[in-house]
Amino acid sequence: xxxxxVDRTPLTFYERSYLPAILSGLKVTARHFLxxxxxxxxxxxxxxxxxxxxxxxxxxGYRGAPYLVRDQEGHTKCVSCQLCEFICPPKxxxxxxxxxxxxxxxxxxxxxxxxxxxxxxxxxxxxxMCQEVCPEEAxxxxxxxxxxxxxxxxxxxxxxxxxxxxxxxAGIQKWKHKxxxxxxxxxxPVKTH
Amino acid sequence: xxxxxxxxxxxxxAVPPPVEKIRIxxxxxxxxxxxxxxxxxxxxxxxxxxxxxxxxxxxxxxYCYHPKLPVAGNCRMCLVEFGTPMIGPDRKPVLNExxxxxxxxxxxxxxxxxxxxxxxxxxxxxxxxELYPNSPATKQMREAVLESLLINHPLDCxxxxxxxxxxxxxxxxxxxxxxxxxxxxxVHKPKAVDLGPRIVLDDERCVLCTRCIRFTKDIAGDDAxxxxxxxxxxxxxxxxxxxxxxxxxxxTVDLCPVGALTSKDFRFKMRVWFLKETKSLCTSCxxxxxxxxxxxxxxxxxxxxxxNNAVNGPWMCDAGRLNYKWVGRKDRLTEVQSRGQRTxxxxxxxEISERLASATPGSTAIIASARQTTEELYLLKxxxxxxxxxxxxxPRAGNADRLLVxxxxxxxSQGARLTGITFTELGIQLxxxxxxxxxxxxxxxxxxxxDVTQQGIGADLLGKLETLIASDILPNxxxxxxxxVLPGCAAAEKRGTFINVKGRVQRFEKAAEAPGDAxxxxxxxxxxxxxxxxxxxxxxxxxxxxxxxKDVPALAGLEWGKLGDTGVTVAI
Numbered sequence: 037x038x039x040x041x042v043d044r045t046p047l048t049f050y051e052r053s054y055l056p057a058i059l060s061g062l063k064v065t066a067r068h069f070l071x072x073x074x075x076x077x078x079x080x081x082x083x084x085x086x087x088x089x090x091x092x093x094x095x096x097g098y099r100g101a102p103y104l105v106r107d108q109e110g111h112t113k114c115v116s117c118q119l120c121e122f123i124c125p126p127k128x129x130x131x132x133x134x135x136x137x138x139x140x141x142x143x144x145x146x147x148x149x150x151x152x153x154x155x156x157x158x159x160x161x162x163x164x165m166c167q168e169v170c171p172e173e174a175x176x177x178x179x180x181x182x183x184x185x186x187x188x189x190x191x192x193x194x195x196x197x198x199x200x201x202x203x204x205x206a207g208i209q210k211w212k213h214k215x216x217x218x219x220x221x222x223x224x225p226v227k228t229h
Numbered sequence: 230x231x232x233x234x235x236x237x238x239x240x241x242x243a244v245p246p247p248v249e250k251i252r253i254x255x256x257x258x259x260x261x262x263x264x265x266x267x268x269x270x271x272x273x274x275x276x277x278x279x280x281x282x283x284x285x286x287x288x289x290x291x292y293c294y295h296p297k298l299p300v301a302g303n304c305r306m307c308l309v310e311f312g313t314p315m316i317g318p319d320r321k322p323v324l325n326e327x328x329x330x331x332x333x334x335x336x337x338x339x340x341x342x343x344x345x346x347x348x349x350x351x352x353x354x355x356x357x358x359e360l361y362p363n364s365p366a367t368k369q370m371r372e373a374v375l376e377s378l379l380i381n382h383p384l385d386c387x388x389x390x391x392x393x394x395x396x397x398x399x400x401x402x403x404x405x406x407x408x409x410x411x412x413x414x415x416v417h418k419p420k421a422v423d424l425g426p427r428i429v430l431d432d433e434r435c436v437l438c439t440r441c442i443r444f445t446k447d448i449a450g451d452d453a454x455x456x457x458x459x460x461x462x463x464x465x466x467x468x469x470x471x472x473x474x475x476x477x478x479x480x481t482v483d484l485c486p487v488g489a490l491t492s493k494d495f496r497f498k499m500r501v502w503f504l505k506e507t508k509s510l511c512t513s514c515x516x517x518x519x520x521x522x523x524x525x526x527x528x529x530x531x532x533x534x535x536x537n538n539a540v541n542g543p544w545m546c547d548a549g550r551l552n553y554k555w556v557g558r559k560d561r562l563t564e565v566q567s568r569g570q571r572t573x574x575x576x577x578x579x580e581i582s583e584r585l586a587s588a589t590p591g592s593t594a595i596i597a598s599a600r601q602t603t604e605e606l607y608l609l610k611x612x613x614x615x616x617x618x619x620x621x622x623x624p625r626a627g628n629a630d631r632l633l634v635x636x637x638x639x640x641x642s643q644g645a646r647l648t649g650i651t652f653t654e655l656g657i658q659l660x661x662x663x664x665x666x667x668x669x670x671x672x673x674x675x676x677x678x679x680d681v682t683q684q685g686i687g688a689d690l691l692g693k694l695e696t697l698i699a700s701d702i703l704p705n706x707x708x709x710x711x712x713x714v715l716p717g718c719a720a721a722e723k724r725g726t727f728i729n730v731k732g733r734v735q736r737f738e739k740a741a742e743a744p745g746d747a748x749x750x751x752x753x754x755x756x757x758x759x760x761x762x763x764x765x766x767x768x769x770x771x772x773x774x775x776x777x778x779k780d781v782p783a784l785a786g787l788e789w790g791k792l793g794d795t796g797v798t799v800a801i
Contacts, residue, residue, distance in 0.1 A: 117387035118500045136496040147421065148388045148497055171387045214383065218417035223462050224432075226417075 094179040099164050101157060101180040103202030104195065105173075107209060111143040112199065113174035116150035120166035120175055128159035129166060145215040153195040157183045173207045251276070254359040255285035262354065269297050275353035278360055279307055282349060287362040290371060290400050292378075292486045293438035294350035297543055299447055304378070304438045306400070308346035308370040311335055314357040322357075332359050346370045371404040379409065381416045381461060382487075383433040391488030393501040397436065416461045424465075425473030427493050427547055428482065432464045435489035441465065441481035448544065449477040449632065465489065477632065479547045483533060492531070494551055499523075499530045507740035508535060508794055510727055512600060512720050513549035514627065515637035517729030519795065520545060522553075522721055522740040529553050529721055529741055537795040540733055546633050553721070555703065556741070562704055562716035563745025574748065574756075581713055582760035584696050585673065590617035594662045594671045596686075597622050597650050598678030599639035601750060602725025603734070603784075604770060606641070606648040607777040608754040609677065613650075615762045619665070621658035622651045623679045635730055640720075643728035643801055647783040659684050666690045674698070677750065678717065680705035700750055716747035723749035724770045726792065728799070734787060735796030736774075 050056065077089060094100070107113050121129045132152035134140070141149040166175050180201070185191040193201070218226045250261040262281045265273040277300075282289045292304035312332040315323040323331040337343045344366035354360075361367055378397070386392045418432035437456065442465070446452045453473045457466045467473040482492045504523035511518040511532065518541035523531045532553055534545035564571045567580060585593060593616045597609045606622075613620045622645045625638035645651045652658075663686045665671035672695040674681075682688055682705075691697055691710045699711035708714050720727075722743040726736045743749070751773065759765055767773045771789040778787040783799055791797065 115387045116497070117392070118503070119387075122500070122502060133499060134497045136493055136498065138497060145420075146388060214385075214417070217414055221414075221417050223458075224417065224419050224464075 088182075092181075094181070098179055098181070099162050099177040101162065101183055101201075102155060102160065102164075102166050102175050102177050102198075103180075103193075104153060104175055104198040105202040105205035106199060107143075108204060108206040109143070109209075109212075110204070111146075112141070112149045113172050113205070113207070114150055114153060115141065115146055115148045115172055115174070116153075117171060119169045119171065123165045123169045125163060125165060126159045126161050128156045128161075130154045130156070143211060145218075146211040150195060153198060155193050155198060157185075157191045157193055158188060173205060176202065176205060178202065251354060251356050251358075253281060253354050253357065255282055255287055256361065256363055257359075258285065260285045269295075269299055277350055278309055278311065278347065278352045278354055278358075279349035281354050282309065282360060282362050285360075287360075289349045289362055290396075290404055291350055292396055292436055293440060295440055295484060297448070298440060298443045298484075300351045301439050301443060302348045302351040304436060305348060305374045306371065306378070307349040308367065308374060309349045310344045310346050310361040310364045310366040310370070311352075312359040312361070313355060330357055332357075344370075368404065371400075372406055375400055375405045376410070378436050379405070380411050381418075381433065382436075383415065383417075383420075383431075385434075389431075389434065389488035390491045390496060390501075391434075391485070395488060396486035418462070418464055424467055424490070425478050427551075428473055428478050429491050429493055429496060430465060431489050431491070434487050435463075435465055436487050437463050437465075438486060440484040440486070441490055444481055444484055445473070445475065445477070449475050449480075451475040451477075454481075476546045476548060476630065476634065477544065479550050480534070480544050483543075495531045499525055504530060505740070507721075507738050509721060509737040509740060510640065510735055511545060511549040511552075512640040512727070513546075513552045513638065515635040515639060515642055515730035516541060516633050517640060517727055517733060517735055517796075518545040518549060518633060519735065520550075524721075524740045527741045529556055535794075537735075539795060539798065540729065540735070541633055544633060546630075548634070556719045556721055558703060560704060561744050561747070562701060562708065562714060563747055564714070565716065565746050566711075566714040568712050574746065574753065577713055577715065578753065578756050578760065581696075581698055582757055585612070585616060585675075585757075586761050588616060588673050588696075591619075592671060593618040593673040593675065594665060595620045595650075595675045596659070596662065596677070596679055596681055596684075597645065599623065599625070599642045599645045599651075599655060600678055600720075601641060601644075602720070602723070603641060603644035603648060603728055604725050604773050604777060605677070605751045605754055606644050606650045607781065608751060608758050608773075609675075610648045610650050612675075612754070612758050612761060615758075618675075619658055619662060619671075620650045621662065622655050623659070623681075623684055624655035637730055640729070641727045643730060643732060644726070647728060647781055647799075647801070648777075649781075656684070659686070662686065663690060666693055669693070672696070676700070676707050676711070678702070680707045682706040700753070702747075715750075715753055716743075716745060717750045718743045718747055722747070723751070725749075725751060726774060728801075732799045732801035733796045734784065734792060734799055736789065736792045 104114055116131055116133045118131050121131045131150050134151045138151050141147055164177050167177050249264040251264050252261050262276055262284050266276040266280050268274040279289050289307045291307040293301045312334040314330040315333045317323045325331050335345045337345045420431050422430040424430040442454045445454050453467055456463050458464055479492055482490050503525045507522040509520050509522045511520050519535040519537040521533045521535045532550045534543055536543040565574055565577045567577050595609055595613050595618050597606055599622045627636055627638045629636040674694050674697050676699045678701055697711045698713040699708045700715035700717045701708050702717050702719055721740045724739050726734055728734050767776055774789040778784040
């Protein structure tokens with residue numbers, strides 16, 4: 037016999053009347069009412085406070101929403117290699133490559149950047165595969181965890197939005213160094229565009 | 230069955246001459262290989278180590294070697310360690326204790342402990358030879374060659390269009406080392422060089438295999454490319470003052486084992502691993518080059534040649550390769566229309582079949598297109614037979630060249646001839662049809678895939694018709710005047726067969742969905758024929774083809790399943 041039957045203790049008359057419980061509840065409500073009437077926010081005042089008034093402190097290494105980053109000179113780091121689109125398990129990423137007529141990269145020598153880069157945040161599972169596969173250190177899972185919107189379209193973040201949310205990530209700037217190294221050599225003059 | 234299909238154009242000799250074989254050992258396994266093998270031109274030449282290894286199931290990695298190009302032997306990637314039977318001073322083979330011939334492994338003459346490989350692509354085999362394509366020495370040689378090829382390689386795979394189908398990537402994984410030992414600065418060469426109207430060259434990525442140079446000189450017959458500068462500064466270049474602009478330049482993009490030559494048309498369009506590959510046919514001329522359509526999510530991104538040695542070898546022309554953009558045009562016909570009003574297929578087919586069925590015999594004319602599939606032409610012919618209609622098609626002539634392009638620019642003129650839509654000469658009935666409309670004997674006209682206003686049947690004549698039924702892919706002057714407009718499909722959006730000028734019956738598969746209401750013409754025609762003639766048929770393309778093969782004498786004995794990927798030649 038692994039089941040132990042516990043008899044429920046019958047409610048006392050005091051408990052069955054419910055009124056004391058309601059009154060003690062109303063007392064809490066009244067206390068909060070009076071405190072906020074004096075300009076205090078109870079949710080932020082009490083011990084560590086409550087979410088969402090007090091946002092949760094995100095730990096280092098937390099895997100939140102993936103955003104695109106710029107390099108220290110403000111250039112788009114993504115070169116539209118589409119490896120993240122390929123690896124993405126829920127198929128949340130959709131990249132439109134520049135194509136033959138598209139605008140070239142906004143930095144010299146990298147040749148390529150995406151025409152459009154969309155992440156469907158409703159699909160994204162914050163797994164971090166995109167960050168891991170990226171050969172350009174252009175996409176990072178950042179600390180945002182609470183993404184809200186009023187429509188499905190709003191939850192598809194485009195390139196502009198992802199870049200503005202992502203901020204800057206200083207890196208090794210390999211394309212810049214390649215260009216400098218090429219300019220340093222004299223055999224083939226480097227075209228500057 | 231009077232004209233049965235044959236699988237070869239010329240009857241093969243009854244008894245093929247015996248093939249002289251040589252016994253060699255590959256990786257310790259004995260194998261008999263032919264002494265002579267066809268070279269890139271099909272002429273017999275001594276079998277090479279690479280061919281022998283291939284026959285033994287051992288692929289030797291290579292960059293410069295290509296079975297359809299002259300052997301250059303400059304990339305050194307196919308180095309293989311080998312040994313030959315030892316010959317004693319008495320010119321007799323030296324034997325081991327067990328009586329087997331003693332094998333002398335090839336070594337450097339001044340350093341007998343160091344194995345010496347030979348390039349497998351250019352070294353002929355000899356009797357008793359032993360090849361070691363998997364020996365430690367061979368692997369070490371491959372690693373060393375690959376390391377040296379990668380010394381100045383920019384490693385810009387993220388921005389390289391070749392990534393995913395690049396031999397440097399593949400061999401680096403299979404035979405390379407994980408890290409580079411090269412600490413000096415890489416030699417930088419010109420990037421994104423405009424080599425010709427359709428080609429971009431990245432000199433840094435080039436491994437100097439010279440496949441492009443050999444192709445354009447020996448296959449395309451345009452000696453346009455060469456190597457300039459010396460040593461590490463070697464670069465591919467077009468002859469000064471001349472653009473690399475012949476009609477076969479894009480084949481060098483396929484040939485280029487790395488990302489040095491890339492297509493301007495496909496540049497930065499889509500990563501190749503996303504492309505769905507569909508076996509199809511080029512529709513730009515009567516040659517019927519076999520192609521692979523690369524598409525993603527219904528968008529066609531590129532055509533590539535598909536090897537078929539009976540038709541196009543591994544090549545195709547640039548004009549045909551780039552002739553796909555109209556498929557995705559925004560102004561495609563996407564609505565079934567009846568007198569300018571949008572309608573459904575069921576209503577339109579019902580109305581059309583009633584009209585045609587009640588038409589006076591002989592008062593209908595059908596103008597088909599030799600760009601339609603054989604099945605569609607066959608169905609149109611059945612419709613014409615029932616209606617007593619006169620049929621014809623429209624000829625399309627152009628200039629032929631010495632390699633692939635044909636002077637007949639219709640992909641299926643033979644199909645139109647064999648199904649009986651046209652006489653031997655296409656278009657000779659068109660004037661007769663025009664006269665018929667003028668004098669009122671032809672009251673109904675069915676046009677498929679052609680603009681008859683360009684063929685002597687002008688807008689005034691079309692206005693005199695009682696019924697004009699037009700099916701097409703793109704809008705034109707005929708569809709603008711048609712009572713019934715039936716949106717059709719490009720070859721890439723349906724299945725079917727074409728018969729090329731030499732009588733090769735080849736099938737193609739569907740790569741993309743047609744836009745809007747557009748349906749494959751054969752489906753529509755099939756319903757129409759069923760309604761007009763009352764006979765039921767097959768609802769699959771396979772069944773339809775097999776039915777057609779029974780009815781059309783020239784195709785007797787053929788079956789859809791027997792066509793295979795490369796087709797069957799019929800007597801024409």
